[in-house]
Amino acid sequence: MNIATLLSFAAAFFVFAASPGPDNMTIVARTISSGAASGIAYGAGTVVGILIFLVLATFGLSIVAAKMAVVMTVLRYGGAAYLIWMGIRLWTAVPMVPASQPVSNRRGLLATFATGIALNLGNPKMPLFYVALLPNVVGASLNTSDLGVLATVILIVEAVVIGGHVVLAGRARGLLRTPAIVRRVNRAAGGVMIGAGVAVVATR
Numbered sequence: 001m002n003i004a005t006l007l008s009f010a011a012a013f014f015v016f017a018a019s020p021g022p023d024n025m026t027i028v029a030r031t032i033s034s035g036a037a038s039g040i041a042y043g044a045g046t047v048v049g050i051l052i053f054l055v056l057a058t059f060g061l062s063i064v065a066a067k068m069a070v071v072m073t074v075l076r077y078g079g080a081a082y083l084i085w086m087g088i089r090l091w092t093a094v095p096m097v098p099a100s101q102p103v104s105n106r107r108g109l110l111a112t113f114a115t116g117i118a119l120n121l122g123n124p125k126m127p128l129f130y131v132a133l134l135p136n137v138v139g140a141s142l143n144t145s146d147l148g149v150l151a152t153v154i155l156i157v158e159a160v161v162i163g164g165h166v167v168l169a170g171r172a173r174g175l176l177r178t179p180a181i182v183r184r185v186n187r188a189a190g191g192v193m194i195g196a197g198v199a200v201v202a203t204r
Helices: 003-018 022-034 036-058 062-066 069-092 106-121 125-138 144-173 179-202
Strands: none
Touching (some): 003 144, 022 036, 022 069, 022 106, 022 179, 036 106, 069 179
16 A cells, blocks of 8 residues: 555545544533543544444445444444433533542543444444445555554544544633633533434434
């Protein structure tokens, strides 16, 4: 695989990863409401889901994955329900300035991470994305060596995209100085998470 092919894939994947959507909205909302660790945990979960589909595409199983309608639907609705539930909790939470909020515990971060995986595995567009992109960018044959290279590209692109969202959201979080501001931001972030959950459910 030559450098031109890798750059083409990186550019196409960057557009895909950076486009506005439920995942990026949730990363921002989680970072503002619970800190950078929560946003990164969700983002890491989405990356794992993406890499799983890359492996499936490498071994020619992406079409099979696209046909697993029941499993995809369960994952999508389960992840969406969790986002909506977290959004409602955030909307109704007692406002506390970030300095007084407890750091997210491991259990909470694992749940956020798992939600990112579930929503990506339940995204019906993911298998279609790889079916459409990989043959056109890297050709019909994709071996395990190519898999490692493409996975590295995906990790680099996602680090830039997720990192950018977390940094910007973290700066916004730094403006939360009073309970009144925190309440408004919590409700805005909660609304975003509820909207992201609804958007996931509406995805066909």
